[in-house]
Amino acid sequence: MNHQDFTPLPALAGGALIGLSASLLLLTHGKIAGISGILGGLLARDDGERGTRLSFVVGLLAAGVVLLVARPASFPSTPGAPLAVLALAGLLVGFGTRLGSGCTSGHGVCGVSRLSPRSLVATATFIAAGIATVWVTRSLGGAR
Amino acid sequence: MRANAAALAAGALFGLGLGVSGMTLPAKVRGFLDVTGAWDPSLALVMVGAIGVHLVLYRAIVQRDSPLFHGTFQLPSRADVDARLIGGAALFGVGWGLGGMCPGPGVVSLASGTLDAVTFALAMLAGMALQHATRREPSATAEGSHEQLGPTRSSG
Numbered sequence: 001m002n003h004q005d006f007t008p009l010p011a012l013a014g015g016a017l018i019g020l021s022a023s024l025l026l027l028t029h030g031k032i033a034g035i036s037g038i039l040g041g042l043l044a045r046d047d048g049e050r051g052t053r054l055s056f057v058v059g060l061l062a063a064g065v066v067l068l069v070a071r072p073a074s075f076p077s078t079p080g081a082p083l084a085v086l087a088l089a090g091l092l093v094g095f096g097t098r099l100g101s102g103c104t105s106g107h108g109v110c111g112v113s114r115l116s117p118r119s120l121v122a123t124a125t126f127i128a129a130g131i132a133t134v135w136v137t138r139s140l141g142g143a144r
Numbered sequence: 145m146r147a148n149a150a151a152l153a154a155g156a157l158f159g160l161g162l163g164v165s166g167m168t169l170p171a172k173v174r175g176f177l178d179v180t181g182a183w184d185p186s187l188a189l190v191m192v193g194a195i196g197v198h199l200v201l202y203r204a205i206v207q208r209d210s211p212l213f214h215g216t217f218q219l220p221s222r223a224d225v226d227a228r229l230i231g232g233a234a235l236f237g238v239g240w241g242l243g244g245m246c247p248g249p250g251v252v253s254l255a256s257g258t259l260d261a262v263t264f265a266l267a268m269l270a271g272m273a274l275q276h277a278t279r280r281e282p283s284a285t286a287e288g289s290h291e292q293l294g295p296t297r298s299s300g
Binding site: 002005006007008010011012013014015016017018019020021022023024025026027028029030031032033035036039040043044051052053055056057058059060061062063064065066067068071074075076079080081083085086087088089090091092093094095096097098099100101102103104105107108109110111112113114116117118121122123125126127128129130131132133134135137138 | 149153154175197202208211214228240267270273
């Protein structure tokens with residue numbers, strides 16, 4: 001285990017904010033805070049929910065700007081994986097989350113909180129696939 | 145108006161939570177997935193914090209007859225585990241491991257304006273559009289387009 005990088009308190013506090021956000025969206029709109037579903041919905045034709053989705057995404061971007069100003073260490077200071085790897089990663093994340101109807105938020109937080117069997121299986125699957133992928137790329141000596 | 149303001153506030157809370165917790169740092173995310181190496185368990189605590197809060201509040205909120213700004217709660221009701229769910233989650237997991245980014249941080253990180261962030265976000269949107277374009281079921285354009293927010297078909 002890596003004790004140097006372990007940041008339990010910010011992780012718990014940030015997680016609590018995410019849980020509050022999901023609860024706020026449920027209380028006000030009756031919806032699951034699934035980011036991939038919200039983004040995917042914006043790419044599809046308008047079903048009357050566009051305003052809600054767009055507002056949520058604007059909120060995400062606004063938080064990014066606040067973080068950039070108030071807490072710049074929230075973002076990496078140096079480039080990470082090669083751009084071709086990031087492009088492949090993005091394609092897989094976009095395609096996979098739509099095919100599997102959810103991502104870390106919709107399945108991992110909201111679905112697990114509801115004890116949904118589909119979300120529990122999906123969450124176990126994407127964490128296992130992520131662990132396997134990091135193990136393979138590290139073994140190949142690829143991006144850290 | 146108030147409904148959209150609430151959605152914006154939810155998005156902002158979500159984004160701040162991602163940034164504070166370290167989910168917008170791809171190296172940290174990969175450190176969490178690197179269980180056989182220099183494992184950084186922080187992100188497990190992000191899940192604990194988020195699920196801990198939502199598990200309790202979810203139960204309280206769905207006691208209400210309806211949400212504040214909408215007629216009904218639109219919660220996924222499917223319980224079947226199929227190949228699409230597992231295949232999609234597996235593809236997502238591979239991409240998550242490669243890039244250290246999932247969709248939420250992918251959007252929030254756009255604010256940093258780096259080439260990395262823009263490349264990932266554009267590719268992610270392209271991947272979503274590709275999945276929509278290659279859907280086979282006839283309902284793809286109608287209900288399928290909002291699986292996650294729809295009342296019957298979605299999970300997350």
